Structures are given as structure tokens and as C-alpha cells.
Amino acid sequence: MILLDKKFPNIFKDKKNIYTKSLDKKTYFEERTKREGKNVYREWDPKRSKLAAGLIKGISQIGFKEGSIVLYLGASHGYTVSFVSDIIGKNGFIFAIDIAPQVTRDLVRLAEERNNIAPILANCNHPEEYKDTVSKSDIVYQDIAQKNQVQIFLKNCDAYLNSGGFGLLALKARSMDVTKKPKDLFKQVMKELEEKISVVDYRVLDPYEKDHALFIVKKK
Amino acid sequence: MVDFEKLRKKSIELAKKTIRESISEDNFIINSINNIDELTKVANVLTKRLRDWYSLYLPEFSKKISDNEAFVKLIVSRKRKELMQEMNIKESMGTELSAKDLKPIMEIALRINSLYKLKENLKEYLEQVMNSYCKNLSTITGALLGAKLLEQAGSLKKLAMMPSSTVQLLGAEKALFRHLKTGARPPKHGTILQHPLVSSAKKTNRGRYSRVLADKITIAVKTDYFKGKFIGDKLKTELEERLK
Numbered sequence A: 001m002i003l004l005d006k007k008f009p010n011i012f013k014d015k016k017n018i019y020t021k022s023l024d025k026k027t028y029f030e031e032r033t034k035r036e037g038k039n040v041y042r043e044w045d046p047k048r049s050k051l052a053a054g055l056i057k058g059i060s061q062i063g064f065k066e067g068s069i070v071l072y073l074g075a076s077h078g079y080t081v082s083f084v085s086d087i088i089g090k091n092g093f094i095f096a097i098d099i100a101p102q103v104t105r106d107l108v109r110l111a112e113e114r115n116n117i118a119p120i121l122a123n124c125n126h127p128e129e130y131k132d133t134v135s136k137s138d139i140v141y142q143d144i145a146q147k148n149q150v151q152i153f154l155k156n157c158d159a160y161l162n163s164g165g166f167g168l169l170a171l172k173a174r175s176m177d178v179t180k181k182p183k184d185l186f187k188q189v190m191k192e193l194e195e196k197i198s199v200v201d202y203r204v205l206d207p208y209e210k211d212h213a214l215f216i217v218k219k220k
Numbered sequence B: 001m002v003d004f005e006k007l008r009k010k011s012i013e014l015a016k017k018t019i020r021e022s023i024s025e026d027n028f029i030i031n032s033i034n035n036i037d038e039l040t041k042v043a044n045v046l047t048k049r050l051r052d053w054y055s056l057y058l059p060e061f062s063k064k065i066s067d068n069e070a071f072v073k074l075i076v077s078r079k080r081k082e083l084m085q086e087m088n089i090k091e092s093m094g095t096e097l098s099a100k101d102l103k104p105i106m107e108i109a110l111r112i113n114s115l116y117k118l119k120e121n122l123k124e125y126l127e128q129v130m131n132s133y134c135k136n137l138s139t140i141t142g143a144l145l146g147a148k149l150l151e152q153a154g155s156l157k158k159l160a161m162m163p164s165s166t167v168q169l170l171g172a173e174k175a176l177f178r179h180l181k182t183g184a185r186p187p188k189h190g191t192i193l194q195h196p197l198v199s200s201a202k203k204t205n206r207g208r209y210s211r212v213l214a215d216k217i218t219i220a221v222k223t224d225y226f227k228g229k230f231i232g233d234k235l236k237t238e239l240e241e242r243l244k
């Protein structure tokens, strides 16, 4: 097991897969594991996580560090959240938001085990809804597959992202406009983002996710 | 300094409460209809296998009864001789089976039969829930189709907020996507096609019928969601008038 890249803490690879080192040596999503000495490494599936897909596609920056404070929008069952929890470690913290109550049962269970996760049921189209439950963050990560996902992302970066902080936007072309070619749509999104914030890098996520892209932005 | 541990504890408690309180008829309906659909599939697959096996015994009977549920019901309740008599089968290409060889066939048939019964019970339950939760919808579409539409929309609320053109195409998302992307012919109906007024219509009429039906469904669901009066029978009569 070796580091995927010196820039990224706690993310590892072997010949075939990428992994994070499990914070508590446990697994949560029936993921495969590898043991080396005392450490347990959890296999991270790029078909289930757009962040993993972005990493495998060679994204140059992700912003996550040990101790990062993360605002995660669209947490769902918590699959990606659990890996982010490994990466930022016990001094980091994730505010994990989702709108759908019955989908987030697993997320709540995860948060009960992991001290660095707070599960929050809210609509991230209304950032003021959770102003008393979240803090300013080093990273805003969004994966919600909604029509106005770019505006929602910018609103949340505006409200909660520290200056110098990174924003990661996983974008699903189909949920925005099915008539446009994904490529054109990504260009248009790029322009929209750049009016407000600087875009550091982006990757198209196929073959892991069809018609998806991951954008990395940085707040001045 | 932010007290993260305190925020975490508070969030977990609040999230649990919200999850608990969000459980509603929507969840009961969605789980029922999903299980009914699944039971139907499973029972059909098993019956297909059963027909193969039973055909060693009395192949002519399987050919005469094409409905799966009726087939299973009959073979568990009648002896081979009785079936031959009732169906007027003079001679069979099957063979008498020893008790030992017949037993597993009958055991499977009994289990499948109880799957069909289970499905009936679930349908009854679903009808009750639909009638108290969204009687207008259920009156127009029947409990099964109404529940399917609700399931595809996600909840009664979401279904009530949908424009009628979207309701008309629920369940046809793939075809719609293909149309928008490649210019293939647009779909005219989705799940709604299961409604007897549409499915029994001539092909050329189905598009228009679906639109009329979707309009009525939209009115019914909105009335249900906003807890309005019962207008289901009136809507149903209007519908039948227009689609005569």
C-alpha cells in the first residue's frame, strides 16, 4: 500500500484500487478491506463515489487535509462521507447535509460511530436553515443532482466557505438540461463558476459516472 | 471556538427525531406497492418452473390454463384425475408419479399459492391506506396504479406539485430522455397506460386519452393533498363521459 499522491493525506493505492485508512478500523458499507500491520484500509469504489472517480481520473487538488472542516451537501447514505471522515481524521469535522429523511438512516448510524460527523436534515437550497448547526468551513463539497445545483453551490460557498477554502462540485449534466451536450454544459458551468470564484481544476468522470464532472474551485 | 462534539450530539438527536416524524402513509404505500410488484415477479418466475415440473405429470393441463395464479390454485386443490375430467383430457403424455416424486412439486405449488394470497392481502391493505390517504386519486386510478404513480413521484406531495404533462409521462423517463437527446419520437404515456380506459383504447386514441386522464389525476391528487372534499366519483364520471 502506498500513498496515491503526496498532496493527498490518508489516501492510498495498490495496483488496482484506491483506499483510505480506516479511522476506527471498522467498515460501514460492506466495502472490501486490506490489512497491513495494525492498519485497516477500506477500498473506495469510484462507481459509488464521485470524489473517488475524480481522484482516479487524476484531479490535481482536492483541498482535504487532516483536520479540515467540511460542509458536505447531499450526503445521502454517507458512502463518500465515510471516506472523507477517514481523510480528515479525528481533528477534522464534517457537517453532512441531506434533505431526504429515510435515506439518511445509515448516515445517522455512521455519525453515531464517528466523532467527526454531524448529520443534518435540511434543504441546502436554503443555507440560512442551518446557520445555527454548522460553522464556517475549509471545504464545501456538493453532490445533489438538482436543476439549480450551481447556484446552490455558490450560495453555500458564499455563506460558509472560508477565504482560501476549496469548493468541490460534483455535477450531473442530465439533471440540469437533458437537451444540451454534457460537454457544452460543463463549459457553461465553468463560465458561471468563474464569474464568482476561481476554478482550479475539473475532471469528467466517465467511465465511472456517465455525463458527470467534478469541479474544484478556490475562494479568494 | 466551535464546540463540535456538542453540535454533533445535537444534530444526531434532531436527525433521529426528524426521521421518526417523517414516517407517513407515503412510506406505507411505497413499500406495499414495491412488495406487490416484487411478489408478482417472483411468483411468475416460480410458476414458470412449476409448469415445467408439473408437465411431467399432466402437461395438457398447463397448456389449457394460461393464467399463472389460476394454474397454481387449481393444481393444489384438485387431484390429477379430477383435473383430467374437468378439462376433458382423455389421455395424457404425462405419467403417474409416486407419492415421493409428487411431493416436492406439490410443496412448491403450495408455497407459490401462498405468495399469491400474500399479494392479495397486501392489495387489500394498500386499498385501505389509499382510500383514507388519497381517495380521489384511488377512485380514478384504482389503488395499484395510484400507488405506482405516487411511488414514481416519491410522495403524494410531489405528485400533487407535478404538472399534468409530467404525470402523463411518469415511468417513461427513458423514452423521454431519448426523445430530447436524439429527436426520437416523444412518448405519449408512461405508467398511466395501465389504466383500463387507456389500455383498452385504440392505439391512435391512447395519446389523447392519456392526456385527459392525466388532467383528472392532477386535479384529484391536488384535492387529496390539500385535504379537499371527495370529488373522485364526479371526476370519474366526467372521465368516462369524455373517453366514451
Ligand SMILES: C[S@@+](CC[C@H](N)C(=O)[O-])C[C@H]1O[C@@H](n2cnc3c(N)ncnc32)[C@H](O)[C@@H]1O
Residues within 6 Å of the ligand: A048, A049, A050, A073, A074, A075, A076, A077, A078, A079, A080, A081, A097, A098, A099, A100, A103, A122, A123, A124, A125, A143, A144, A145, A146
Ligand atoms: C447523488 S446522491 C449523493 C451521493 C453521495 N454524495 C455519495 O457520494 O455517497 C444526491 C443526494 O442529494 C440529496 N439532495 C437533493 N436535493 C437536495 C437539497 N436541495 N438539499 C439537500 N440534499 C439534497 C438527495 O436526497 C440525495 O441523497
